[in-house]
Amino acid sequence: MVTAGIDFGARAVKAIVMEKGRILGRGIALTGGDVSGAGEEAFAQALREARVPREEVERILVTGSGRMHMEGLGGSVTEITADAKGAHFLVPSARTVIDVGAEEARAIKLDPTGRVVDFVTNDKCAAGVGAFVEAMARALEVDLEEMGPLSLASSATVTMNAQCVVFAESEVVSMVHARTPKPDMAKAIHDAIADRIAAMARQVGIEDRVVLIGGLGKNIGFLSSLSRSIGMEVTVPDGPEFVGAVGAALLAGERPQGA
Amino acid sequence: MAEFWKWRESRWVSQEVHWKDARVISAGVDVGSVSTQAVILIDGLLYSYSNIRTGSSSPESATKAMNLALEGTGLSLEKIHYTVGTGYGRVNVPFAQRTITEIACHAKGANFMYGPTVRTVLDMGGQDCKVIRCDENGKVLSFLMNDKCAAGTGRGLEVFADLVGVNIEEMGELSLRVEEEPPPVSSTCVVFAKSEASSLLRRGWPKERVLAAYCAAMAKRVVVLLERLGVEEDFAITGGIAKNAGIVRRIENHLGVKALEPKMDTQIAGALGAALFAASLAQREGK
Numbered sequence: 374m375v376t377a378g379i380d381f382g383a384r385a386v387k388a389i390v391m392e393k394g395r396i397l398g399r400g401i402a403l404t405g406g407d408v409s410g411a412g413e414e415a416f417a418q419a420l421r422e423a424r425v426p427r428e429e430v431e432r433i434l435v436t437g438s439g440r441m442h443m444e445g446l447g448g449s450v451t452e453i454t455a456d457a458k459g460a461h462f463l464v465p466s467a468r469t470v471i472d473v474g475a476e477e478a479r480a481i482k483l484d485p486t487g488r489v490v491d492f493v494t495n496d497k498c499a500a501g502v503g504a505f506v507e508a509m510a511r512a513l514e515v516d517l518e519e520m521g522p523l524s525l526a527s528s529a530t531v532t533m534n535a536q537c538v539v540f541a542e543s544e545v546v547s548m549v550h551a552r553t554p555k556p557d558m559a560k561a562i563h564d565a566i567a568d569r570i571a572a573m574a575r576q577v578g579i580e581d582r583v584v585l586i587g588g589l590g591k592n593i594g595f596l597s598s599l600s601r602s603i604g605m606e607v608t609v610p611d612g613p614e615f616v617g618a619v620g621a622a623l624l625a626g627e628r629p630q631g632a
Numbered sequence: 633m634a635e636f637w638k639w640r641e642s643r644w645v646s647q648e649v650h651w652k653d654a655r656v657i658s659a660g661v662d663v664g665s666v667s668t669q670a671v672i673l674i675d676g677l678l679y680s681y682s683n684i685r686t687g688s689s690s691p692e693s694a695t696k697a698m699n700l701a702l703e704g705t706g707l708s709l710e711k712i713h714y715t716v717g718t719g720y721g722r723v724n725v726p727f728a729q730r731t732i733t734e735i736a737c738h739a740k741g742a743n744f745m746y747g748p749t750v751r752t753v754l755d756m757g758g759q760d761c762k763v764i765r766c767d768e769n770g771k772v773l774s775f776l777m778n779d780k781c782a783a784g785t786g787r788g789l790e791v792f793a794d795l796v797g798v799n800i801e802e803m804g805e806l807s808l809r810v811e812e813e814p815p816p817v818s819s820t821c822v823v824f825a826k827s828e829a830s831s832l833l834r835r836g837w838p839k840e841r842v843l844a845a846y847c848a849a850m851a852k853r854v855v856v857l858l859e860r861l862g863v864e865e866d867f868a869i870t871g872g873i874a875k876n877a878g879i880v881r882r883i884e885n886h887l888g889v890k891a892l893e894p895k896m897d898t899q900i901a902g903a904l905g906a907a908l909f910a911a912s913l914a915q916r917e918g919k
Binding site: 406476496498499500508536537539540547550 | 648759780781782787788818820821822823824827831834912
């Protein structure tokens, strides 16, 4: 049976087409102002990559913060359920799943069978989500993709005082004026958000193995800061931003449509 | 590009008070993260003040504000007996004899500004927000402060002025021109509120409705702080946001309490309190 999972995030929509536990195709599109358009685009891309016509997809499940607008596509599952399913599938030994998206972050504790034991979410403050790094990259005038490699080039420890994104922007501008080297600032930025994410994850208790998913999983600078902050190795699966969609596609194969 | 966030700098000099026969000339300078004020008192009466945007250097901003308060008065810095610095940059007032925390200065300033019946002061500043309970002498009894987060601060309001494209001084009035209150945007985070507001604007919401949703969020945020400390009347608001009727009315509605009407520029409360402390210090130290 061919199934699909579509994850409507704040910044991007991710789609996965699967068959018998195998990922056939992936698609991604920026959300912008048109959520459903982005959903169609991501899904079409995944279908193209999978070389599967849309009619052959038997079941679709949607997830993500924008899922309520898109339930016409299929049933829906919460991000927690989808993340847990996807992370356990990709990294079976996962016990702590940390998902850092553009506007939401969460930590989920799993038992050895992949069941959710506990979770915590932050959707109240942008200082603890991917939007923080985006805003800081803009203030530094560095491409978002460059932030990670840039911060790995630093061995200094610069501390940021501001927590709030709005205040941190001013602090970064002052640091630029004070000619603080950009790699040191990039590292300070990743250290700051990593400490906040680690503090959030400690609320559920961090157990080995720790898996990082979501868009920030692609940032090697953040990965390094996070593993330093929690004092454990952190695993990032291939395509960390697709994990929620993978979980939804897997669950679509287990549940009758609409349930 | 238009700069919607830019509020007007100002100065004022009394026509009734004169400095030539003064016994005590005192000054207060409040160097905030966003704005800087200087206040000059003649024998405890308000003589002049200035209110400017803080530049990149605190000492320069303090000097600039002071010079603006002195301008055209014939009075010079040397004639001032005592100066107290306050605010976030208070250690950077080169000509101050002492520094006093902004909490103490705001309570003292609000007591002068609104009279001795004030018991609760809400100061909504550029980068922080504080609730102060005080006695009839303007002495601080207790306070609460948010300086970690831009939600509920002037900086947050500036971000919104630019987003919506409405001058910061007109936002409040405009936000009251809605027939029905829309649900507030995020009250916990300026960044999230901004992203919600962008999508509302894209959906074709008129500016006043988006502003209403934002002013409501600002009010909700500070009401949480106010209710944690408890509001005893009379209630007064100081700082730049006291000039925003859209936020003030919504705070009043939440609390079911009216704020006292300001009689002067609400941004000078801190510097005014500092100048009042400076006047007593000048007398005590016999200057």
